[in-house]
Every structure is written in C-alpha cells, then in structure tokens.
Amino acid sequence: MREAAxxxxxxxxxxxxxxxxxxxxxxxxxxxxxFLLAGLIIFCILFFADILVKEDxxxxxxxxxxxxxxxxxxxxxxxxxxxxxxxxxVAFEVPVLPCVLxxxxxxxxxxxxxxxAADLFxxxxxxxxxxxxxxxxxxxxxxxxxxxxxxxIRAEDFFQNEVLFYQQFHLSGPVxxxxxxxxxxxxxxLGISEKNYANLKRYAPFYGMLIIPAVLIVLFxxxxxxxxxxxxxxxxxxxxxxxxxxxxxFDHFVTMFRDGEIVYVLWNTVYISLLKIVVSILFPLILxxxxxxxxxxxxxxxxxxxxLIYIPHFFSWVVVYAIAYAFLNNEGVINSLLAxxxxxxxxxxxxxxxxxxxxxxxxxxxxxxxxxxxxxxxxMSIDGTLFDAxxxxxxxxxxxxxxITVPSILSVxxxxxxxxxxxxxxxxxxxxxxxxxxxPVRKKALVIDTWLYFRGLSDLEYGLGSAMSFFQSFIGxxxxxxxxxxxxxxxxxxxx
Amino acid sequence: MLKSKGSVGEFIYQAVCxxxxxxxxxxxxxxxxxxxxxxxxxxxxWTDSNGLVMFLPRHPTFAAYVRIFKTNTYILTSxxxxxxxxxxxTVGGAVVAAILGYVLSRQKLPGKKLLTxxxxxxxxxxxxxxxxxxxxxxxxxxxxxxxxxxxxxLNTWYALIFKQFFAALPSEVEESAxxxxxxxxxxxxxxxLPMSKPIFASISLFIMVDSWNSWFDAMIYIDVVHxxxxxxxxxxxxxxxxxxxxxxxxxxxxxxxxxxSGDVPDIAVRMALTIISLLPVLVAxxxxxxxxxxxxxxxxxx
Numbered sequence: 001m002r003e004a005a006x007x008x009x010x011x012x013x014x015x016x017x018x019x020x021x022x023x024x025x026x027x028x029x030x031x032x033x034x035f036l037l038a039g040l041i042i043f044c045i046l047f048f049a050d051i052l053v054k055e056d057x058x059x060x061x062x063x064x065x066x067x068x069x070x071x072x073x074x075x076x077x078x079x080x081x082x083x084x085x086x087x088x089x090v091a092f093e094v095p096v097l098p099c100v101l102x103x104x105x106x107x108x109x110x111x112x113x114x115x116x117a118a119d120l121f122x123x124x125x126x127x128x129x130x131x132x133x134x135x136x137x138x139x140x141x142x143x144x145x146x147x148x149x150x151x152x153i154r155a156e157d158f159f160q161n162e163v164l165f166y167q168q169f170h171l172s173g174p175v176x177x178x179x180x181x182x183x184x185x186x187x188x189x190l191g192i193s194e195k196n197y198a199n200l201k202r203y204a205p206f207y208g209m210l211i212i213p214a215v216l217i218v219l220f221x222x223x224x225x226x227x228x229x230x231x232x233x234x235x236x237x238x239x240x241x242x243x244x245x246x247x248x249x250f251d252h253f254v255t256m257f258r259d260g261e262i263v264y265v266l267w268n269t270v271y272i273s274l275l276k277i278v279v280s281i282l283f284p285l286i287l288x289x290x291x292x293x294x295x296x297x298x299x300x301x302x303x304x305x306x307x308l309i310y311i312p313h314f315f316s317w318v319v320v321y322a323i324a325y326a327f328l329n330n331e332g333v334i335n336s337l338l339a340x341x342x343x344x345x346x347x348x349x350x351x352x353x354x355x356x357x358x359x360x361x362x363x364x365x366x367x368x369x370x371x372x373x374x375x376x377x378x379x380m381s382i383d384g385t386l387f388d389a390x391x392x393x394x395x396x397x398x399x400x401x402x403x404i405t406v407p408s409i410l411s412v413x414x415x416x417x418x419x420x421x422x423x424x425x426x427x428x429x430x431x432x433x434x435x436x437x438x439x440p441v442r443k444k445a446l447v448i449d450t451w452l453y454f455r456g457l458s459d460l461e462y463g464l465g466s467a468m469s470f471f472q473s474f475i476g477x478x479x480x481x482x483x484x485x486x487x488x489x490x491x492x493x494x495x496x
Numbered sequence: 497m498l499k500s501k502g503s504v505g506e507f508i509y510q511a512v513c514x515x516x517x518x519x520x521x522x523x524x525x526x527x528x529x530x531x532x533x534x535x536x537x538x539x540x541x542w543t544d545s546n547g548l549v550m551f552l553p554r555h556p557t558f559a560a561y562v563r564i565f566k567t568n569t570y571i572l573t574s575x576x577x578x579x580x581x582x583x584x585x586t587v588g589g590a591v592v593a594a595i596l597g598y599v600l601s602r603q604k605l606p607g608k609k610l611l612t613x614x615x616x617x618x619x620x621x622x623x624x625x626x627x628x629x630x631x632x633x634x635x636x637x638x639x640x641x642x643x644x645x646x647x648x649x650l651n652t653w654y655a656l657i658f659k660q661f662f663a664a665l666p667s668e669v670e671e672s673a674x675x676x677x678x679x680x681x682x683x684x685x686x687x688x689l690p691m692s693k694p695i696f697a698s699i700s701l702f703i704m705v706d707s708w709n710s711w712f713d714a715m716i717y718i719d720v721v722h723x724x725x726x727x728x729x730x731x732x733x734x735x736x737x738x739x740x741x742x743x744x745x746x747x748x749x750x751x752x753x754x755x756x757s758g759d760v761p762d763i764a765v766r767m768a769l770t771i772i773s774l775l776p777v778l779v780a781x782x783x784x785x786x787x788x789x790x791x792x793x794x795x796x797x798x
Contacts, residue, residue, distance in 0.1 A: 199604045205681050206599050213596040216650040224623030224631050290513040308521040314777045316709030318733040322770040323527045336548040373792045397509035431712050452625045462626050469624020480620050
C-alpha cells in the first residue's frame with residue numbers, strides 16, 4: 001500500500017489520512033519471504049520427493065530415490081535401500097558421481113534458501129541473489145542433460161549386470177518442477193522492483209488463477225516438445241521405457257530419409273498443401289469480392305448466401321467424408337448419372353487418379369465459404385467514397401476491381417499467403433486424408449501426418465515417428481520465421 | 497429484379513456476381529439436402545431408381561433412423577459421450593482461455609512479456625502425434641474420457657482472441673474504477689465479465705463445435721475394449737469401414753447397424769447416422785451465426 005501511494009493518485013488521497021513511509025518495508029519483506037519460501041519448497045522437494053528413479057520397465061520394477069535416501073545411503077558406504085512398487089524393500093547401488101552431483105544440487109538449493117532468509121531478516125533486497133535461484137535452475141537443467149546422456153557412468157541393473165547409468169536411472173518429474181520453480185523465483189527476484197511491486201500486488205490473484213493454464217501449457221505443450229526431442233535420438237522400446245532406451249544419434253533421421261516411401265510423403269505433403277493454400281486463398285477472395293460487390297439493394301440476398309456458405313465449415317471431416325461417400329461410391333449419385341449417360345462405373349474413392357482432386361473439392365466445399373469472412377471484413381473497411389468517386393469518373397466494374405478493391409486488400413492477401421506458407425508441412429491435413437485413405441490410394445494419401453499415424457503409432461515406431469515430428473516442427477518454425485520476416489519487410493503486417 | 501442505373505457492363509457484372517454467389521450457396525446446400533434425402537429412402541425405391549435419388553424420395557421413410565436406435569444401444573452411449581465431453585471441454589476450455597487471455601491483456605502485469613513469449617512459442621512450435629500420445633499415456637489418461645478432454649483444454653489461439661478482446665476494452669473505465677478502490681477481482685467480476693458476453697459466446701461456440709466434431713483423439717486414445725467411450729463422430733467414421741483395417745480390425749458390433757438385411761439400404765442407414773451426427777451443429781448454427789462471424793473478426797484483427 002505504501003508503495004502504491006508513491007505511484008498512484010489514489011495514494012494522494014490516502015496520504016491525507018496516513019503519512020506514507022518511504023522505507024519500502026513491505027516490498028522488501030514480501031520479496032525476501034518469497035525468496036525464502038521458494039528456496040525452502042525447492043529444498044523440500046529435492047530432499048523428500050523421489051527425484052531419481054531406478055527403473056526397469058520390462059520387469060515393471062521402479063524404485064524412487066529421494067535426496068534423503070541418497071544421503072542415508074552415502075552415509076552407509078554407498079549401499080542404498082528403497083521401496084519398489086509391489087515388491088517391497090530392495091537394495092541397490094547408485095554410482096558415486098551422480099550421488100555427489102545431486103547432493104551438490106541440494107546444497108545449492110539450501111544456499112538459495114539461506115540467501116532468501118538473509119534478505120528477509122536483514123530487511124534488504126539484493127537483486128544479485130536472483131542468481132542463486134537461476135543457478136539452481138541451470139544446475140539442474142545441466143544435470144538432467146548430463147544424467148540422461150550416454151555418459152560412460154556404470155550402474156547395475158536389478159540382476160547386477162553392468163549397464164550405463166541412463167539405462168537404469170533417470171531424473172523424475174519433481175526435478176522439472178524444481179527447475180521451473182527456481183527459474184520463476186529468479187525471474188521474480190530480478191523482475192520485481194519497487195516500481196512494479198504495486199502492480200504485482202494489484203494483479204496478485206491472477207497469478208493464482210494462472211496456475212491452471214500454466215500447468216496445461218507445461219504438460220501438453222512444453223513437455224511433449226522435450227519428449228519429442230529426446231525420443232528422436234533414442235531407440236524407444238517398451239521394455240526399456242523412454243529414459244532407459246538406447247541413444248542412437250541420427251539413426252532415425254537416416255532411416256527416415258532412406259525409407260522407400262519418403263519421396264511420396266514429402267512430395268505429397270508439399271504438393272497437396274500448396275494446392276490447398278491456393279484453394280483457400282484464391283476462391284474465398286473471388287467469392288468475397290463478388291459478395292461485396294452485389295448491389296446494396298440486394299443485401300438480403302447477400303445475407304442468405306453468406307449464411308448458407310458458412311455452414312459446411314461446421315461439419316466434421318467425418319461428415320464431409322460421409323457426404324463425399326454418398327456422392328462418389330460405386331452406386332452413388334455420380335456413378336448413377338454416368339450410367340445413364342452410358343459411361344462405365346468409376347471407383348472414385350479407391351483410385352489414385354481422382355484422389356487429390358477429391359481432397360481439393362471436399363476441402364474447398366468445407367472451407368471456401370468460411371474463408372470469405374476475413375476478406376469480406378477487409379473489404380468492408382475500404383472507404384466507400386472511393387468507389388462512388390470512381391463510378392462518377394466512369395470507371396467500370398473491372399477497373400474499380402483492379403484499381404481500388406485489389407490494392408486495398410493486397411496486404412491482407414499477402415499476409416494470409418505468408419501465414420499459410422509457414423504452415424506448409426501441416427496444411428495437407430491428416431484427419432481428412434486418413435478418412436479418405438484406403439490401400440489403393442496409399443501412394444497419394446501418404447503425407448507427413450498420415451505417415452506419422454501409420455508408421456509411428458500403428459507400427460509402434462515411436463522413435464521414428466518422433467524424429468519425423470521433430471523434422472516437421474523444425475522446418476515449420478524456420479518457415480514461419482522466414483515468412484514473418486518477409487511479411488514484415490514487404491507488407492505492414494506481421495505475426496508479431 | 498436488378499435495377500441497373502449504369503451501363504450494360506455494370507449490369508452484367510452484377511448479374512455475374514449474383515449468379516455465382518447463388519450457385520455457390522446451392523453447392524454448399526445441396527449435398528446436405530442430398531444426404532437427408534438418401535437417409536429417407538426405402539430399399540425398394542433405392543433398387544428401382546438404381547441409386548438415382550436426387551430429391552425427396554417418393555415414399556420417404558424414417559426406417560433407417562428407427563433401425564439405428566433399435567439395433568443396439570451404442571448410439572445412445574456414444575451420443576452421451578459426445579455430449580458429456582463437449583460440455584466439459586466447452587466450459588473448461590472457455591474458462592482456461594479466458595483466464596490466460598485476460599492475464600495476457602493486462603498491460604501493467606509484471607511477467608506479461610515472459611508469458612506472451614511462452615504462449616507464442618507454443619503456437620508455432622508444437623510436438624507431434626507420438627510425444628502427445630506418450631504424455632497422455634504417462635498421465636494414465638488413455639482409455640478414459642479425460643483423454644478426450646484434458647489434452648485439448650487449452651487452446652492458445654482462443655486465449656489470444658480473448659486477449660485481443662480484453663485489450664480493446666476501454667481502459668479508462670478500469671483505471672478509474674481502480675482508483676476508486678475496486679480490486680482487480682471485483683473489477684473482473686463486475687465490469688469486465690458483463691461486457692464480455694459476446695466473446696464468451698463466440699469462443700464457447702467454437703470450442704463446442706470443435707469438440708463435437710473431434711474423432712481423431714478417440715481413435716488414438718481409446719481402444720476397442722473401451723468402445724463405450726467412443727464419441728458419435730468416431731462411431732460414424734467406423735461405419736464407413738475405411739479405418740477399421742488400421743484400427744485393430746474389430747469394429748464388428750458397430751458394423752451390425754449397417755448390416756445387409758432389412759428394409760432399408762445400407763447407404764440410407766449411413767446417411768441417417770451422418771444426419772444425426774451433424775444435426776446439433778446445424779440446429780445451433782442459425783441462432784449463433786453472428787457470434788461465429790464475430791469470433792473470426794476478432795481473431796483476424798491483430
């Protein structure tokens with residue numbers, strides 16, 4: 001409150017009643033308290049939670065090792081005991097180096113808590129202390145990377161066979177919590193000054209509410225990325241689990257690019273995507289312009305048309321497939337019509353020849369109408385007097401189109417194109433192609449997303465699938481960055 | 497009908513626009529009607545006409561619908577799953593997106609830049625099918641209804657649309673309310689939320705349609721043993737028998753509905769199922785059209 005008084009006008013009124021103290025006591029207190037508490041929480045997690053797990057997925061045995069277990073075991077001359085799920089107490093060994101490294105991390109976290117305590121009790125705010133928190137965070141990131149990497153540290157499995165450390169042990173979830181928490185504490189120490197402390201207090205409840213989205217982001221956005229990166233370079237086996245599986249370097253990428261089908265996969269992905277981009281930009285644009293140019297007297301008609309053309313967008317691909325099936329199957333309406341004309345039955349859905357056309361037509365049917373909205377909005381923002389003036393000057397409809405309409409929305413068109421090009425490896429559309437998939441059209445229906453489903457998920461080649469996704473995301477982000485740069489340079493719009 | 501004040505060119509252009517727009521509207525509408533017509537056809541008529549039923553059948557019958565609901569109870573189970581997951585996902589998804597969007601829209605909130613960075617990063621750099629599957633597996637959500645809800649609860653796009661909306665609200669009101677001693681929570685509850693009904697409507701509707709229409713997640717997260725957790729859309733996709741060859745091969749019970757016997761052709765049963773699965777969206781659409789369109793506008797203006 002006192003700090004608020006220095007910044008905000010509300011303070012001026014309060015100042016009349018209560019003289020503001022200029023010591024900033026509350027700020028320093030809160031900051032120190034947060035620092036100390038976060039340090040203690042982190043220490044407790046490291047000390048009591050199972051941060052290290054010894055696991056044999058094949059046998060289904062896993063033993064959690066907490067900081068406490070480590071210290072007791074080290075004190076007993078490096079002989080450890082822990083409780084394995086469903087089996088009971090087991091004795092095992094942990095190599096010396098990881099023990100020492102983890103212990104050092106625990107000590108570091110204690111030092112951070114101590115720095116917090118010092119700040120709190122001496123009523124001071126030392127910004128440099130933030131580096132204790134960042135230190136803990138970075139230390140555990142490095143440690144995680146070290147311990148899951150193929151370092152030649154020997155360990156024993158449950159049958160006393162010698163294996164590499166990472167094949168038996170891995171750091172577990174709580175360590176990621178520690179990394180995140182200490183990074184956040186560090187950011188808090190560094191980012192919160194007396195100036196924005198008032199704002200911090202003002203918005204305090206929202207940080208609490210943010211927990212749900214934050215957990216979802218970490219679990220379903222960030223952790224999968226981490227997993228994908230690790231899995232791309234590992235030979236994942238169910239028996240050894242994610243962490244215990246052997247590192248194989250770039251093997252998956254080599255396999256991927258030597259695969260007999262990869263040529264179709266990549267070609268189809270880019271080819272279908274580019275065609276879809278053309279369909280999803282050009283046709284909505286033309287249609288939007290036509291709708292816009294329909295004379296104002298017929299606005300009722302225009303509204304009806306707009307209502308109708310948006311409908312297909314709301315149907316699932318399953319429904320679209322069902323409708324396409326009704327039209328195109330061997331006894332469907334199109335074949336019946338052909339029969340009336342004396343043309344032999346064609347199996348549209350199971351022949352390579354028509355596959356891509358069918359994809360484009362169904363895609364167009366679903367999305368063209370909906371796509372008009374964005375152009376229509378852009379057209380609505382054009383100054384209407386321009387058109388009137390052009391009309392008075394005797395410009396025909398095509399001239400107006402060319403000299404007013406197109407130039408006015410050119411930036412939107414370029415922006416939309418650039419945005420779509422950035423997504424070129426994803427636009428081909430897994431869901432749609434999977435539904436239209438059947439064995440005879442395999443050659444045309446394999447794109448990255450369908451390949452991922454067949455090879456990765458159905459054939460259980462998780463490593464290979466992850467490598468493909470990694471490749472897809474990596475090229476994707478490069479394309480997005482490039483396209484954004486391009487968009488910024490040549491139009492006034494950019495994604496960020 | 498068309499009063500052309502200007503030249504012949506003007507008139508022709510109007511006529512072209514008028515016709516093409518109308519034709520396209522018909523192209524959008526007709527397949528839908530066709531699906532409905534076929535769902536009403538009887539076996540006799542279907543055989544007589546050699547599959548050429550382009551308009552309302554001469555003797556429309558609801559036999560296909562009756563058969564769907566009478567053959568077994570899967571349809572009811574899957575409808576219930578669809579409704580349940582749609583409800584939970586819509587409520588949860590809108591709240592989560594709104595929270596994130598609101599926090600991102602507070603200009604003075606310390607840490608906003610960091611958060612924005614993370615959110616934008618996750619939009620452009622995502623993980624693929626398999627890592628996502630493994631996360632769901634590690635969380636023990638596979639073969640539960642939560643696998644259809646929790647992983648897609650947070651949609652960062654919708655959060656950004658919320659952010660656009662909240663950021664565009666006049667900040668003078670908020671600042672003056674704040675100076676009058678209103679806390680941020682009271683402000684959210686009493687000032688912001690009442691003003692943001694349209695955006696909540698838009699986003700909820702988008703999520704509702706998304707989740708009603710989703711089937712792929714059921715295909716990867718829920719196996720045959722737990723077929724009582726299959727949503728309607730996935731069920732419909734199975735009756736077309738394309739994917740059964742890759743999905744563990746046994747969807748026999750589901751195929752029962754489109755068996756060969758009976759007085760309705762297979763195609764009519766399939767189309768009837770399709771109509772059932774799209775009906776909720778179609779019925780809701782006219783009432784909420786303006787919210788959908790508004791939602792796109794808000795997403796587009798960045």
